[in-house]
Amino acid sequence: AAGVIQSPRHLIKEKRETATLKCYPIPRHDTVYWYQQGPGQDPQFLISFYEKMQSDKGSIPDRFSAQQFSDYHSELNMSSLELGDSALYFCASSLGQGRGYTFGSGTRLTVV
Amino acid sequence: GQQVMQIPQYQHVQEGEDFTTYCNSSTTLSNIQWYKQRPGGHPVFLIQLVKSGEVKKQKRLTFQFGEAKKNSSLHITATQTTDVGTYFCAGRATNAGKSTFGDGTTLTVKP
Numbered sequence: 001a002a003g004v005i006q007s008p009r010h011l012i013k014e015k016r017e018t019a020t021l022k023c024y025p026i027p028r029h030d031t032v033y034w035y036q037q038g039p040g041q042d043p044q045f046l047i048s049f050y051e052k053m054q055s056d057k058g059s060i061p062d063r064f065s066a067q068q069f070s071d072y073h074s075e076l077n078m079s080s081l082e083l084g085d086s087a088l089y090f091c092a093s094s095l096g097q098g099r100g101y102t103f104g105s106g107t108r109l110t111v112v
Numbered sequence: 113g114q115q116v117m118q119i120p121q122y123q124h125v126q127e128g129e130d131f132t133t134y135c136n137s138s139t140t141l142s143n144i145q146w147y148k149q150r151p152g153g154h155p156v157f158l159i160q161l162v163k164s165g166e167v168k169k170q171k172r173l174t175f176q177f178g179e180a181k182k183n184s185s186l187h188i189t190a191t192q193t194t195d196v197g198t199y200f201c202a203g204r205a206t207n208a209g210k211s212t213f214g215d216g217t218t219l220t221v222k223p
Contacts, residue, residue, distance in 0.1 A: 021198055042200060042213040043155065056209030090154060097209055100145050100157035101202075 002026055004089050004104035012110045013081050021076040021107045025093030031055070032074045034066055034103060037088040049074060050097060081111045114139045116203045118214035126222050131188040133217035141207045144177055144184045149216070150197040158186075160202035193221050 001107035005024040013019050019067035025032050031050045035043035045058035061102075063081075068074040078085060088108050115138040125131050135144065143162045147155035159168055161177035161184060168175045174187045185203055198218045202211035 035213075042216050045210050045212065046208045050209065058210070092155075098143060100160050101147075101155075101160065101211070102157060103147075103154040105154050 004091055004102050006089075006095050006104035006107050008107060009014050009105065010108045010110075012112060014112055015081060015083060017081050017111075019078045019081060021078070021089050021091075021105060022068050022110070023074045023076070023091030023093075025038075025072055025074070025091070026095075026102055029093035029102070031094045032068055032072070033092045033094075034076050035072070035090045035092065037078060037090060039107075041086075043090060045070070046076070048097075055097065078109075083111050084112045085109060113199075114201055114203070114205050114208070114212050116201060116212045116214040118201055118217050120217055121215060122218050123219075124220045124222065125191050127193060128190050130190050131195070133186050133199050133201075133219075135184045135214050137182045137202070137203045137205075137212075139203075139205045140184070141181050141203040142208075143179075143204050143211075145185075145202045145211055146175060146186055147195050147200045147202060147213075149200065153197075155200060163164055168189070188219075190215070191221050195219060196221050 033048040034064040037043045048056045048058040051069045066076045070071045088106045090106045146158040146162045149174045166177040172189045198216040199212040200216045204211040
């Protein structure tokens with residue numbers, strides 16, 4: 001069965017650089033979520049989209065932005081990267097906002 | 113904002129012993145989900161509870177949703193080494209567009 005695809009799997013960037021993470025949800029899933037997980041931490045909600053419209057916003061820095069495109073894939077854009085942005089970034093999708101999430105394998109971002 | 117707390121943070125058990133993790137929300141929930149994350153992996157959806165007082169079972173796992181829909185528990189009977197990982201609850205408040213994850217309980221099982 002198709003899963004949530006995230007790319008890249010690993011990314012190394014220098015401070016003040018920009019990064020773009022991509023997420024391809026499960027076909028027909030209409031909701032996409034982005035979470036940030038630091039080492040030993042729980043996933044922290046960043047932002048979500050329902051039917052290509054932003055549906056909720058969490059602790060996402062102003063340096064980050066995200067969007068969902070007409071084909072339902074989503075991108076998380078991160079600018080002026082800081083060392084503290086180093087984390088695992090998960091994308092998840094669901095069919096409707098009240099269902100269980102299917103997580104992708106994540107993108108491990110390292111800022112040096 | 114909504115807070116979801118889990119206890120304990122860590123649990124070490126001998127294989128064959130039981131394990132329970134508890135989840136408490138600061139607000140009433142419309143549903144609660146449970147996820148398992150293996151070391152180096154991503155969270156995997158286990159179950160969703162919606163009804164007050166609901167109890168669901170998956171083999172050796174028993175999930176409960178409190179009557180007030182503010183707390184939940186996951187109980188594993190006779191743990192096995194394959195149960196190791198971090199178990200997260202995620203609560204969705206009424207009219208919220210996303211679920212808030214608890215801190216997680218990391219389970220280690222000694223063979």
